[in-house]
Amino acid sequence: MNTNQKxxxxxxxxxxxxxxxxxxxxxxxxxxxxxxxxxxGLVIFIVFFLVAAAGVFLTSGRDPVFDPALVxxxxxxxxxxxxxxxxxxxxxxxxxxxxxxxxxxxxxxxVFSRMLQGAxxxxxxxxxxxxxxxxxxxxxxxxxxxxxSSRIRLGHLLASVLLGGGVIGVVSGGTAVGVxxxxxxxxxxxxxxxxxxxxxxxxxxxxxxxxxxNLFSMDVLITGLIDIMLCFPVFFLILTVVALLPASxxxxxxxxxxxxxxxxxxxxRAEFLSLREQDFVTAAKALGVSDGRIIFRHMVPNAMSPxxxxxxxxxxxxxxxxAGLSFLGFxxxxxxxxxxxxxxxxxxxxxxxxxxxxxPGFAVLTVVLAFNxxxxxxxxxxxxxxxxx
Amino acid sequence: xKEPLLxxxxxxxxxxxxxxxxxxxxxxxxxxxxxxxxxxxGESGCGKTVSALAILGLVPQPPxxxxxxxxxxxxxxxxxxxxDELQKLRGKEISMIFQEPMTSLNPVFTIGDQIEExxxxxxxxxxxxxxxxxxxxxxxxxxxxxxxxxxxYPHNLSGGQRQRVMIAMAxxxxxxLVIADEPTTALxxxxxxxxLHLFRELKEKRHMALLYIxxxxxxxxxxxxxxxxxxxxxxAEIGNVEQVFRDPSHxxxxxxxxxxxxRTRKGKALYSIPGAxxxxxxxxxxxxxxxxxxxxxxxxxxxxxxxCDFGDHHYARCPIVYQERRxx
Numbered sequence: 207m208n209t210n211q212k213x214x215x216x217x218x219x220x221x222x223x224x225x226x227x228x229x230x231x232x233x234x235x236x237x238x239x240x241x242x243x244x245x246x247g248l249v250i251f252i253v254f255f256l257v258a259a260a261g262v263f264l265t266s267g268r269d270p271v272f273d274p275a276l277v278x279x280x281x282x283x284x285x286x287x288x289x290x291x292x293x294x295x296x297x298x299x300x301x302x303x304x305x306x307x308x309x310x311x312x313x314x315x316x317v318f319s320r321m322l323q324g325a326x327x328x329x330x331x332x333x334x335x336x337x338x339x340x341x342x343x344x345x346x347x348x349x350x351x352x353x354x355s356s357r358i359r360l361g362h363l364l365a366s367v368l369l370g371g372g373v374i375g376v377v378s379g380g381t382a383v384g385v386x387x388x389x390x391x392x393x394x395x396x397x398x399x400x401x402x403x404x405x406x407x408x409x410x411x412x413x414x415x416x417x418x419x420n421l422f423s424m425d426v427l428i429t430g431l432i433d434i435m436l437c438f439p440v441f442f443l444i445l446t447v448v449a450l451l452p453a454s455x456x457x458x459x460x461x462x463x464x465x466x467x468x469x470x471x472x473x474x475r476a477e478f479l480s481l482r483e484q485d486f487v488t489a490a491k492a493l494g495v496s497d498g499r500i501i502f503r504h505m506v507p508n509a510m511s512p513x514x515x516x517x518x519x520x521x522x523x524x525x526x527x528x529a530g531l532s533f534l535g536f537x538x539x540x541x542x543x544x545x546x547x548x549x550x551x552x553x554x555x556x557x558x559x560x561x562x563x564x565x566p567g568f569a570v571l572t573v574v575l576a577f578n579x580x581x582x583x584x585x586x587x588x589x590x591x592x593x594x595x
Numbered sequence: 596x597k598e599p600l601l602x603x604x605x606x607x608x609x610x611x612x613x614x615x616x617x618x619x620x621x622x623x624x625x626x627x628x629x630x631x632x633x634x635x636x637g638e639s640g641c642g643k644t645v646s647a648l649a650i651l652g653l654v655p656q657p658p659x660x661x662x663x664x665x666x667x668x669x670x671x672x673x674x675x676x677x678x679d680e681l682q683k684l685r686g687k688e689i690s691m692i693f694q695e696p697m698t699s700l701n702p703v704f705t706i707g708d709q710i711e712e713x714x715x716x717x718x719x720x721x722x723x724x725x726x727x728x729x730x731x732x733x734x735x736x737x738x739x740x741x742x743x744x745x746x747x748y749p750h751n752l753s754g755g756q757r758q759r760v761m762i763a764m765a766x767x768x769x770x771x772l773v774i775a776d777e778p779t780t781a782l783x784x785x786x787x788x789x790x791l792h793l794f795r796e797l798k799e800k801r802h803m804a805l806l807y808i809x810x811x812x813x814x815x816x817x818x819x820x821x822x823x824x825x826x827x828x829x830x831a832e833i834g835n836v837e838q839v840f841r842d843p844s845h846x847x848x849x850x851x852x853x854x855x856x857x858r859t860r861k862g863k864a865l866y867s868i869p870g871a872x873x874x875x876x877x878x879x880x881x882x883x884x885x886x887x888x889x890x891x892x893x894x895x896x897x898x899x900x901x902x903c904d905f906g907d908h909h910y911a912r913c914p915i916v917y918q919e920r921r922x923x
Contacts, residue, residue, distance in 0.1 A: 216671065218706070292915075355657075393615060436641040438907075484698060484700075485693055485694075485698040486698060486699050486701045487693050488653065488693065488699075489693055489699040489700075489764075490701070490712075490811055491651075491653055491685070492651055492653060492685055492686065492690065492691040493685060493686035493690060493712075493713050493716060493764060493767075494682045494684070494685035494686035494687060494716050494717060495682075495686075495716055496682060496716075503712075504701050507703045507704075508702065508703055531671075559886075560635070
């Protein structure tokens with residue numbers, strides 16, 4: 207501090223006093239550090255990340271350091287921090303830490319190991335589901351925002367219904383009908399391409415002009431889809447889908463991702479609507495930059511900040527949904543441990559072994575809270591209007 | 596005489612809004628020859644910018660519609676090109692500089708990246724080569740220590756420097772024609788002067804043609820080889836600096852020049868042309884300037900005036916002045 211002040215009062219060599227140069231990242235980090243709660247959130251997030259990553263290595267493989275699936279029936283429902291009874295255990299059954307850090311469950315499995323294994327599930331489900339949601343959101347929101355005013359014609363709709371229906375038909379067994387639909391769809395696409403070409407337009411029979419009937423705009427289609435998706439009670443939709451699909455971690459990630467993209471799509475669309483009119487977009491067009499490059503290189507980075515915030519909070523809610531599903535028995539199938547199914551099996555022993563519910567419950571609470579605080583902090587940093595209140 | 600580099604002929608760009616048709620550009624013709632600086636002058640909303648956007652195919656359609664005319668660039672009609680062909684042309688053969696340097700650069704990339712993008716879009720060069728050329732371009736447009744500046748973000752630069760960067764981007768692929776849409780309007784006067792000098796210098800060095808759009812007559816006097824005065828979507832007068840400033844032959848040009856502050860009328864109120872620019876959707880019949888014109892005759896309210904030849908490539912769309920001059 208002292209040396210800093212000294213050097214400020216004396217001009218550096220050359221006699222020019224330059225303002226301290228900070229990159230955008232450094233500037234944002236400076237602002238972020240001011241928000242104590244957000245910093246707490248970030249620290250918890252980093253700890254959780256490290257624990258989950260370490261957990262994968264420590265609990266998997268043929269001879270894991272912490273074995274989450276090892277059953278010791280004689281040691282069931284031991285409270286946290288209790289010592290194992292070494293007389294009844296084989297040497298390889300003794301817990302690695304020498305004590306049951308979080309106690310044991312009704313089968314005598316070490317809850318600490320199971321929590322470690324479950325952390326990775328929560329982390330990946332959170333990140334992958336939100337990743338899927340953000341990708342879908344950016345693409346759909348981007349199309350709605352950038353190409354929103356282009357019209358969808360009757361022909362386009364028919365062609366996509368025929369092609370999509372055909373592919374679904376082929377996949378689900380109705381091969382003959384499916385192939386026929388795909389063929390019709392392809393023929394329609396060919397006609398539409400010819401109709402789009404002004405030189406050949408005259409050679410098309412007049413009856414087909416009904417195909418170029420304007421139905422609605424791209425924007426109406428996508429915002430309509432968003433509104434429809436928002437109308438579903440998402441948790442019950444996920445429950446239904448998960449009940450129909452084979453239980454696996456990947457299905458859960460995909461289903462959560464497919465039902466939570468609406469927020470980011472809306473944000474991206476709104477940002478794109480205003481960015482589209484910005485001078486630098488016109489300037490890029492005037493330089494001959496292609497539409498795809500303008501969208502992904504010029505507009506998406508400018509539109510990402512609200513999405514980043516909602517994604518952070520989205521991770522928290524994805525973790526919560528996964529825990530909820532596991533609690534109800536629709537989640538990742540046992541014997542794989544998740545925080546939700548530890549909680550679920552613990553509820554039968556709520557009074558005899560309260561740690562079985564408290565430990566995973568508290569873990570979910572802490573992580574979700576940390577993500578929310580971190581997200582709020584990010585929001586404040588990235589949105590200058592919320593600063594310095 | 597050689598074929599002009601760019602010749603816009605009878606261009607009509609209309610905008611459809613709420614069931615009315617705004618005739619933003621209503622039969623405009625102009626030519627830009629190789630290595631020439633042509634100024635389009637006129638007040639806000641007279642169709643200068645729209646006619647320039649039409650050259651690059653950047654008029655938003657809808658609501659815009661190009662109703663007729665042709666834009667010949669090196670003999671090709673640009674209105675017949677499809678989007679892909681236009682994209683190859685933009686920035687490579689014709690590039691454009693915009694009015695607002697503060698918002699015309701993308702805030703999230705360094706200026707080096709943005710100049711490199713302009714190069715890489717059109718030429719198959721690797722990044723090292725592109726970044727070498729970006730540095731060179733920045734030096735060309737007079738930015739000190741260009742090597743360091745390539746790593747700066749737009750918010751690190753002042754308005755004048757940003758406009759220099761915009762010029763560097765526009766020049767990146769050595770276009771034959773640069774369209775500058777009021778590039779100095781947002782800058783203060785000293786910077787304006789520097790940028791004009793830069794334009795003149797670059798034009799000589801690179802032998803490019805410049806289509807300069809402005810409402811500032813002082814700028815026009817300084818750089819123009821030829822001037823097109825626009826009013827309400829039409830060309831009012833054509834001539835070189837000498838002809839337009841010493842011998843204005845359209846009442847609108849006369850009015851514009853009379854409203855400039857001058858030393859001889861010190862202390863007196865500035866002259867202003869009475870009335871306002873007509874709404875492009877509801878233009879008066881006949882000469883679009885007739886409601887504001889001090890020389891107005893009955894015929895002006897009926898007939899759209901012809902372009903009259905005042906000799907030595909000086910034209911004005913006013914038969915009244917033409918007859919007066921010939922009579923006197």
